[in-house]
Amino acid sequence: MKTFTNANPRDLPQALKLLEQARAAGKNAAVAGGGSDLLGMIKERIVSPDVVVHLRSIKGMDQVASEKGGARVGGLITLDALSSHPLIRRQYAVLAEAAESVATPQIRNAGTLAGNVCQRPWCWYYRNGFPCFKAGGNQCFSINGENQFHAIFGGGPSFIVHPSDTAPALVALGAQFRVTGPSGERTVPAADFFVLPKQNAARENALKDDEVLGMVRLPAPRPGTRSAYHKVMDREAWTHAVVSAAIVLEMDGEVCRSARIVLGGVAPTPWRVPDAERVLAGQRITPELAAKAGEVAVAGANPLRKNAYKVPLTKAVVQRTIVELARRA
Secondary structure: OOOOEEEOOOOHHHHHHHHHHHHHOOOOEEEEOOOHHHHHHHHOOOOOOOEEEEHHHOOOOOOEEEEOOEEEEEOOOEHHHHHHOHHHHHHOHHHHHHHHOOOOHHHHHHOEHHHHHHOOOOOHHHHOOOOOHHHOOOOOOOOOOOOOOOOOOOOOOOOOOOOOOHHHHHHHHOOEEEEEEOOEEEEEEHHHHEOOOOOOOOOOEOOOOOOEEEEEEEEOOOOOEEEEEEEEOOOOOOOOOOEEEEEEEEEEOOEEEEEEEEEEOOOOOOEEOHHHHHHHOOEEOOHHHHHHHHHHHOOOOOOOOOOOOHHHHHHHHHHHHHHHHHHOO
């Protein structure tokens, strides 16, 4: 691992200025929040920065605040703090549950919301030096290789799955991302933030090289809203979702007014399934209806040779989560 310079800005404008100065000098610059993913990529020689700009030195970007029309969440809040925050647990359970499912307690104490949302793929080919699409090459080795944990939706030319647990929850909640760059701030709906490989094989999101995700806005939940995140892993800890589902239901008694169902672990982006949502809208939730929604949720699946098991698993996760939510008071 080569040596690099650490920079600790006092505020976001200075952080952006440090990035600009480093790149103007022909240096590779990287941004770190908690830094767990970046450090791993440096050790694995996937990236070799000359300068690392540490956003954790900026005060005030790790807070949750209630505001008219919802809540504001700083991008540098740790996953542990996010999962245990009373406002998040009370009004946005799906996000709290997603945050507390990430990796290990040690990672959750260091990792940030923005870092979890923006982390790079964990495909073993990408992480182990293969010249794949994500690494600037011209092929996806998983197509004919080891693809047990790869995409069954939205794949091509790369079949990675998005590794974030909080991302599906934020899409299901209809969150808005505040992105900051040299030209100012812009707001990007969570649903539009993530990009498929066919749009850009080199990136997983709409951030430009000189932009950072600084804050997330959550809309106020409507009366009767219930939400949950359910994650299936191949081992107990320090792993990513094989399949997950972030589900938000607006209920009127036993009847679902509207639904948002977003899948994780199965596509290169958080994968929303509107057809399955429409199955629930205006209907009394029953186990049979939940099973139908699960069936519809996997209707467009296109598994590879070794990951077809994800189809029935996804169906079951969707069904189970809907039934559990319908039973909540």
